[in-house]
Amino acid sequence: MEIEVLEGVFDANEIIAGKNRAILDGCGAFMVNVMASPGAGKTSVILKTLEGVAGGLSCAVVEGDIAGKVDSERVAETGVPAIQINTGGSCHLEARQVNTALERLDLEGVDLVLVENVGNLVCPAEFRLGEDCKVMILSVAEGHDKPLKYPLMFSESDVLLVNKIDLLPYTDFDVDGLKDTVRRMNPRVRIFEMSCRTGEGIDRWVDWLKERVEKRAEGT
């Protein structure tokens, strides 16, 4: 019984994720699903990414949170269109919520849609939103043992951003050990080290993303 209900939820989500895909394909926009624990730096990464692609790509942001609109307000201050989704208790975004947001946004001319998922290393990995790219952030302060505890998130992500590397001198975080573990679980993952606080390493991630968005626009 429980399994039937869950299958229903996932099947329904897949159908709406497909609809989101069609909307994005229709307007030529590239969508990134940004996932991480609370406090790993999702909003900061989004703000730094918007800064990095400014002038080149036209963007929109979908902010997912249980409650509140702190994040969409921070994004709106930059002038980029932002929509806040409140899940009202649910620990992850589902395709239908993103669908509502995509319907409300004016996607004419938008190249890049950044979606900030709810802060959680578990369930967001299970719900496809129709994205082109799943990006997860791990903060140095969280520790390098997280892949073994949250394996689905690490194996599902296309990109791992190791954030807050400015804190490396004050922690026991083993960057090389983390990379080895994650690559064994997910050989295709791209890993970028960065600090939103100091700005270090942001350019490498932004350059990679710009190239991906451009390649998609060219249909390659």
Next chain:
Amino acid sequence: MEIEVLEGVFDANEIIAGKNRAILDGCGAFMVNVMASPGAGKTSVILKTLEGVAGGLSCAVVEGDIAGKVDSERVAETGVPAIQINTGGSCHLEARQVNTALERLDLEGVDLVLVENVGNLVCPAEFRLGEDCKVMILSVAEGHDKPLKYPLMFSESDVLLVNKIDLLPYTDFDVDGLKDTVRRMNPRVRIFEMSCRTGEGIDRWVDWLKERVEKRAEGT
């Protein structure tokens, strides 16, 4: 339909939480449900707490994770009995899993059971385990804006441990602002600042916990 299913899940959980309560009352043990984001320091807090109460209280630990047994192995090294629960994908512990663990542990003479929940600031707050005390940990690296985004966890917790205060000089974390916000949401919450890395502040939390355990044993 969805609501009915959810009510069923919560009702079933409440019944088993009541059974856990009866088991704990039967043997006079005090149970703490430790909740936090991934990497906030749940296992480190548990290890420091075991160290702090050693000689005075007899303990057992229940470790909840999606996958892996890293945490129960770390605890077992201290000689304290530890049971690992793998939720196999679920993002929170439920009373039935803790029930299985309590049935397997030898609780004769045990004063304190520490339960480490799955790393998640959302769903663990919704499932009562039969505990005496809900403790949440927020790491300084996560940022002081978390109460507004994860309100249920902050309003449900009896104790908030602000961990990793050794990182305060390297972040913009506003401890006083955080305390104000949390106390407005939850006037009865006890807040302790600490660093598992340096040991600062652990004693105040441990003293408070020992007093609570002793008061319960005396039936006051």
